[in-house]
Amino acid sequence: MPISIKMPALSPTMEQGKLARWLVKVGDTVSAGDIMAEIETDKATMEFEAVDEGTIVAIEIPEGTDNVKVGTVIAQLAGEGEDASAPVAKPAAAAAPAPAAAAAAPAPVAAAPAAAPVKSGDRVIASPLAKRIAAQKGVDLAAVKGSGPNGRIVKADVEGAQPGAAAPVAAAAPAAAPAPVAAPAPVAAALPDFGIPHEDLPLSTMRKTIARRLTESKQQVxxxxxxxxxxxxxxxxxxxxxxxxxxxxxxxxxxxxxxxxxxxxxxxxxxxxxxxxxxxxxxxxxxxxxxxxxxxxxxxxxxxxxxxxxxxxxxxxxxxxxxxxxxxxxxxxxxxxxxxxxxxxxxxxxxxxxxxxxxxxxxxxxxxxxxxxxxxxxxxxxxxxxxxxxxxxxxxxxxxxxxxxxxxxxxxxxxxxxxxxxxxx
Structure with a gap:
């Protein structure tokens, strides 16, 4: 199934950013390291590189969109062997358990074991780059736990694995919350119009961050x-x-x-x-x-x-x-x-x-x-x-x-x- 490409955190302080410009379009083929987009963060405008190989099958967030939260799905990528022309299924939110069932469920007594590697039929789901690295190192992909979307094995999973052995398995994490969506820009109080010729200019992400941090500094320090x-x-x-x-x-x-x-x-x-x-x-x-x-x-x-x-x-x-x-x-x-x-x-x-x-x-x-x-x-x-x-x-x-x-x-x-x-x- 297609890989969800998410809004990255390009700096330790980044919580959201502006998707300034797409450098790819639907139907384009990308490889790891290719520049896909320009993202305006709280510090600077930075380039966003692809980490996987495949074909762009959907652009979820159009360029010019502001206040896109980190983790928001911004595009979809079809991997090797996948039908790039097939429609992309939107992830459905998991249904919440009924109150009665939730109340009746016993408290957990131990952590669940780590999930086995995800397979589709007899094929392990892995990125082309991960497959190449595994082949070069002699790593058995069938024993590797994937950390990518839907258990997909990615580059990081096989880089640290020993030949014939699985990469270290992380403890099972709780189910991920639905991906955040782009937040609307905060509405400031309208400036009065005194009849003076003027032009209202939108603030850049950097200028918004400067304004917020300087206000916090003078108020709190x-x-x-x-x-x-x-x-x-x-x-x-x-x-x-x-x-x-x-x-x-x-x-x-x-x-x-x-x-x-x-x-x-x-x-x-x-x-x-x-x-x-x-x-x-x-x-x-x-x-x-x-x-x-x-x-x-x-x-x-x-x-x-x-x-x-x-x-x-x-x-x-x-x-x-x-x-x-x-x-x-x-x-x-x-x-x-x-x-x-x-x-x-x-x-x-x-x-x-x-x-x-x-x-x-x-x-x-x-x-x-x-x-x-x-x-x-x-x-x-x-x-x-x-x-x-x-x-x-x-x-x-x-x-x-x-x-x-x-x-x-x-x-x-x-x-x-x-x-x-x-x-x-």
Whole structure:
């Protein structure tokens, strides 16, 4: 029987998404790895690959449909040997037991044994890819428990199986609930019409998620803001010297690359701020992964520089350039933008002198960077001079981070920027 293709969870936080575009149509043949659709998630627009081989026999959800819940059947695929022209039977909901019968049924005393492999006559139901892998490994498909639709044996079932043996059998699970259907979009209060010419634009899935998460953060997370002025002259001088030395390697450090490194090192020096808050749990991280805000069309995404304190400046620079480029192209993997232990948002290149960024839960803090500018400055000898300086404002989750610890982090960050040789150690 046809395989039901369901709306995938393309990120750990995805609950629903928009089926932006189908790249296949009814009658098309697909193989494992073929791109079938583009799905707009809460983070980005991502490609959805086929995991089986066969012929598309039905498109259940048309392209452009919004708020499609994860697990919803979006298409049907006929496998090898199946009639692709036959109508697809819609799965019927299981009837609920009569109240009297349910009351009379004895309580279960033990778990039921795992179901035997499902067969159709004498043929084991398995995907073509699973059959090929089984033949290559010498796995007996008759002894393998299928985890696919209706007991179908799929690639994952045979990959871990030993030759002549069955793959590990999972404990019997309760009957699956009916597949969720696309939920209607929430209806917002209508905006009054004041007679001003206008156009109402629908929000993208990403913009809806940004709006929801920022509202939750400001409503649920008690923010405390700490601002310091930081002199940049030494950092700018070192950046110029390093770029001259790295030119032959095609590396050009930005001020932001150096600030990412400074925040990573500061977080390792003040681990009380490298934390995440969750109810009655406080998680303290042993590594500083810095999420860096990058503006993309219709939203914002935060690719992650992992182990920012342990990476060299050249590695941070090349890594950040690659992440930013792929972020704007919508080609980041979920692991590259979901997570992080703290964030950095730099609006200095836009001329913003100082701002307060909103924390991205469950992270405990975010650093907001303003523009560097010439200012009057009291020099080391007490005389008045001119220096290049900027404002940095840390937003801290006050449930997890005390003000004194936040102040210690800001002091460590300022020290590293004003004495940047410490970034090379």
């Amino acid at each position: 008690p923010h405390i803001y700490l601002t310091v002025d930081i002199r940049l002259d030494a950092l700018l001088k070192l950046r110029g010297e390093l770029n001259a030395a790295l030119a032959a390697r095609g590396v050009k450090l930005s001020v932001n690359d150096m600030l990412i490194k400074a925040l990573g090192v500061a977080l390792t020096q003040v681990p009380q701020c490298n934390v995440a808050f969750a109810g009655d749990t406080l998680r303290q991280y042993a590594r500083a992964d810095v999420s860096v805000a990058v503006s993309i069309p219709n939203g914002l995404i935060t690719p992650i520089i992992t182990d920012a304190s342990g990476k060299g400046l050249a590695a941070i620079s090349t890594g950040m350039a690659d992440l930013a480029k792929r972020a704007k192209e919508g080609k980041l993997a979920p692991t590259e933008f979901i997570g992080g232990t703290a964030s950095l948002s730099n609006m200095g290149m836009m001329g913003i002198k100082q701002f307060e960024a909103v924390i991205n839960p469950p992270q405990g803090m975010i650093m907001a960077i303003g523009a560097g500018e010439k200012r009057p400055w009291v020099l080391e000898d007490g005389s008045l001079g001119v220096a290049t300086a900027m404002c940095a404002t840390g937003s801290f989750d006050h449930r997890a981070i005390d003000g004194a610890d936040g102040a210690q982090l800001m002091a460590a960050f300022r020290e590293l920027v004003e004495n940047p040789l410490g970034l090379l150690a």
